[in-house]
Amino acid sequence: xxxxxxxxxxxxxxxxxxxxxxxxxxxxxxxxxxxxxxxxxxxxxxxxxxxxxxxxxxxxxxxxxxxxxxxxxxxxxxxxxxxxxxxxxxxxxxxxxxxxxxxxxxxxxxxxxxxxxxxxxxxxxxxxxxxxxxxxxxxxxxxxxxxxxxxxxxxxxxxxxxxxxxxxxxxxxxxxxxxxxxxxxxxxxxxxxxxxxxxxxxxxxxxxxxxxxxxxxxxxxxxxxxxx
Amino acid sequence: xxxxxxxxxxxxxxxxxxxxxxxxxxxxxxxxxxxxxxxxxxxxxxxxxxxxxxxxxxxxxxxxxxxxxxxxx
Numbered sequence: 001x002x003x004x005x006x007x008x009x010x011x012x013x014x015x016x017x018x019x020x021x022x023x024x025x026x027x028x029x030x031x032x033x034x035x036x037x038x039x040x041x042x043x044x045x046x047x048x049x050x051x052x053x054x055x056x057x058x059x060x061x062x063x064x065x066x067x068x069x070x071x072x073x074x075x076x077x078x079x080x081x082x083x084x085x086x087x088x089x090x091x092x093x094x095x096x097x098x099x100x101x102x103x104x105x106x107x108x109x110x111x112x113x114x115x116x117x118x119x120x121x122x123x124x125x126x127x128x129x130x131x132x133x134x135x136x137x138x139x140x141x142x143x144x145x146x147x148x149x150x151x152x153x154x155x156x157x158x159x160x161x162x163x164x165x166x167x168x169x170x171x172x173x174x175x176x177x178x179x180x181x182x183x184x185x186x187x188x189x190x191x192x193x194x195x196x197x198x199x200x201x202x203x204x205x206x207x208x209x210x211x212x213x214x215x216x217x218x219x220x221x222x223x224x225x226x227x228x
Numbered sequence: 229x230x231x232x233x234x235x236x237x238x239x240x241x242x243x244x245x246x247x248x249x250x251x252x253x254x255x256x257x258x259x260x261x262x263x264x265x266x267x268x269x270x271x272x273x274x275x276x277x278x279x280x281x282x283x284x285x286x287x288x289x290x291x292x293x294x295x296x297x298x299x300x301x
Contacts, residue, residue, distance in 0.1 A: 033301045121301035144298045149236045151298045164279065165297070169268045172299040174237055182301070207272065209295060211236050214244075218235070220272060220295070222279045 004089065005045050016198040017045055023197045026050040026113045028101055028129055030077035032177055033143050034119025035066035036186030041117075042085045044194060048093040051081035052109055053119075054100035064179045101125050106132035115193055116140045119186075123166045130155055130162035141192050143185040147174045148213035150185035154192055154204045159224040165207070184210055230286055232259055233293045238269065250288040257282035259292060271297035 001009065005017050012020075023046055027037045030053035041049055055077050061068040067080045078096040085094045099105050101120070110116050110132050118141060120126050126142070133140040134157040142161065143152045155161035188208055195202050209218040230253055232246040242263060253259050256273055260266070260282065267282060272295040275284055286292070 029301050031301055119301050121299075123297070123299045126299075144301060146296075146298045146300045147237065149298050165271055166299070167271075170271055170297045171268050172297040173269075174296075175300065177300050209235070209272075209298075213236070214239075216235070218295075220274065220279075221277070222272075 008044065012044075012194075012198070019198050020045045020194065021047040023115070024048040024050070024113045025115045025117060025193065025197070026052060026110055027081075027117045027119050028052045028109065028125075029119030029121060030067060030081040031055065031061060031119060031121060032064045032182035033145060033186050033189070034077075034117075035068075035081070036183050037117050037119050037143075037190055038081045038085060039066055039088075040186060040190035041193065042088045042092055044190070045089075046092070046193075046197070048095070049081075049085060050095045050097060050109070050113065051078045051085075052097040052099065052101060053077040053081070054098060064177050064182050066183075101129055101132075103128055107135065110136050110138055113138055115196055117189055117193060118142045118144070120144075123170070123172070126162055126166065134158045139196060141189045141196075143189040145177050145181040145185050146172055147176045148178055148181065148211060150181045150188070150210045150212075151207055152185060152188040152192065152210075153207040154196070154202055156204050159205065161205070161207075161222070161224060164222055164224070178212075180212060184212070229288065230259070231291045232263070233291065234263075235293065235295045236298075237296045238265065238294055250286065250290070254286060255283050256280065256286065256292055256294075259286075260294075265294070269296055270294050 082096040207220040274293040
């Protein structure tokens with residue numbers, strides 16, 4: 001056991017830590033949620049992280065995005081994520097992809113991964129990502145934030161979770177995001193990701209909904225695949 | 229009576245929980261119209277804790293929960 005992971009034990013077993021080092025994940029979006037996801041997955045010891053984002057840092061990112069720093073203004077987020085992980089642990093393999101996820105890029109972006117994590121910031125891209133993950137047979141851990149609210153859920157291939165969360169015609173008005181929403185969202189996603197990667201039980205077909213303004217935390221069980 | 233529970237931004241300008249006479253509202257769609265909420269403002273719609281659609285037939289004693297879409301990152 002490397003000393004850097006000794007404080008993972010006994011919450012994780014030695015074998016589970018080794019298993020994490022053998023796993024490959026893609027984090028789609030390296031902004032608010034994605035920046036924290038990458039940090040958490042790197043710290044706990046996931047062996048390979050693909051960091052995907054076509055965007056560069058701008059001043060409006062600074063209120064919430066962990067990877068944003070003044071010297072990185074105008075620099076690619078995917079590359080900043082790579083550099084951050086390398087500073088944490090150079091033995092983690094990072095593959096930065098400075099491209100937006102769209103219908104042309106999605107299949108390649110999710111290929112060869114055990115798990116995909118959602119750090120996206122819009123509904124259209126989430127629909128594309130969910131379809132690509134279904135096609136590739138890869139589980140996808142959804143996370144989204146708005147204002148004081150965060151929601152998280154596991155989408156298994158073909159379960160239609162994203163179609164339920166974002167029916168046609170739905171749109172979100174609140175474009176604000178407060179600093180604690182992405183960190184909470186990513187923490188819940190990362191915990192679910194670790195459990196899935198090491199084979200511990202997780203609940204699918206469920207949305208965890210956190211309203212930090214009213215301190216209300218809801219567990220919503222959806223009847224996925226049972227259209228009524 | 230039907231209890232309507234509103235979450236997050238759907239509460240703005242409205243109460244957290246609203247009691248409606250079940251005789252006046254036969255579906256969640258009717259309730260949205262009454263509360264001046266357009267369908268695009270609702271992501272998850274639950275009746276008695278189960279995911280349902282706007283045309284679900286409601287009964288006296290039902291609890292309807294409405295969650296707004298959360299889409300940022």
